[in-house]
Amino acid sequence: MTKRVTTLTLAEMKKNNEKITMATAYDYASAKVVEEAGIDMILVGDSLGMVVLGYENTLSVTLDDMIHHGKAVVRGSNRAMVVIDMPFMTYQVSKEVAVRNAGRAIQETGAPAVKLEGGEDMAKTVKKIVKAGIPVVGHIGLTPQSVGQMGGFVVQGKNEKMAEQLVKDALKLEDAGACSIVLEAIPRQLAQLITEKLTIPTIGIGAGVHCDGQVLVYHDILGLQTDMRPKFVKQYGTFFNPMVNAMEIYGKEVKSGAFPSQEHTFTMDEAIIEKLREKF
Ligand SMILES: Nc1nc(=O)c2c([nH]1)NC[C@@H]1CN(c3ccc(C(=O)N[C@@H](CCC(=O)O)C(=O)O)cc3)CN21
Ligand SMILES: CC(C)C(=O)C(=O)O
Numbered sequence: 001m002t003k004r005v006t007t008l009t010l011a012e013m014k015k016n017n018e019k020i021t022m023a024t025a026y027d028y029a030s031a032k033v034v035e036e037a038g039i040d041m042i043l044v045g046d047s048l049g050m051v052v053l054g055y056e057n058t059l060s061v062t063l064d065d066m067i068h069h070g071k072a073v074v075r076g077s078n079r080a081m082v083v084i085d086m087p088f089m090t091y092q093v094s095k096e097v098a099v100r101n102a103g104r105a106i107q108e109t110g111a112p113a114v115k116l117e118g119g120e121d122m123a124k125t126v127k128k129i130v131k132a133g134i135p136v137v138g139h140i141g142l143t144p145q146s147v148g149q150m151g152g153f154v155v156q157g158k159n160e161k162m163a164e165q166l167v168k169d170a171l172k173l174e175d176a177g178a179c180s181i182v183l184e185a186i187p188r189q190l191a192q193l194i195t196e197k198l199t200i201p202t203i204g205i206g207a208g209v210h211c212d213g214q215v216l217v218y219h220d221i222l223g224l225q226t227d228m229r230p231k232f233v234k235q236y237g238t239f240f241n242p243m244v245n246a247m248e249i250y251g252k253e254v255k256s257g258a259f260p261s262q263e264h265t266f267t268m269d270e271a272i273i274e275k276l277r278e279k280f
């Protein structure tokens, strides 16, 4: 039994300049892959809605969806710290509702931590959830649940005003007790500044090499089917085509009768089957 990664491990890793690895997973099988690879943290991302459920954005994902998939990921993980994304409209309405829903997410999945999108505006909510005993990961920069306001999935924080706000957002989240912050799609220089100013670890996705850790979507790492391929994605495998090929050969073998051959079947005493033939 290896020791679980915890919020303390993350703080330790930042102190020791050891990079934190994180990948998303959405079910038992994908969690096993991430876990076997020794990745430190597994994010049950609400990107689930897009890469697994086929929605156009993440807004349709419900807390019940996250809990259903989160439970499967927890069953498939062992050492990695599992973080559950709070979906759209489960934490924005009030701090009370946010605490209640964060509580459901960890109580019903067995994961230790939640992640939610927003900076300064969400700091008080983060504080309340942390006060209830639940570790919270922040998420600023490109926040996909605000896709309507951002006018698409576009890089954030390029001008002085927006960049300054993002630094403030990060500091407010740290003050509120967040254990880590995801920085998504912001200039690498800004991510470096934020990472230097914070004592808690930053985890980047499209935010450059100076973050304390990195996160990518499971399907992007492996080269599985997705409708989006953000600029920041590096594919470490190209598994979609080989999967289609295997499926195609299976289909052809069934059509031709080449599958199943005897080795993939069961047999019985011929005398019994003869008796049955006579009877019917
Ligand atoms: N497969 C996948 N990977 C992700 O990282 C991801 C998702 N899906 N879905 C949820 C969010 C959405 N994300 C995205 C999606 C697209 C871009 C993207 O394509 N950005 C463009 C710029 C777009 C523009 O300028 O209009 C880019 O060049 O990176 C970025 C982040 C990140 N998340
Ligand atoms: C891309 C990461 C940070 C995320 O929030 C998700 O997968 O939902």
Ligand SMILES: [Mg+2]
Pocket (backbone or CB within 6 Å): 045, 046, 047, 085, 144
């Ligand atoms: Mg998300």
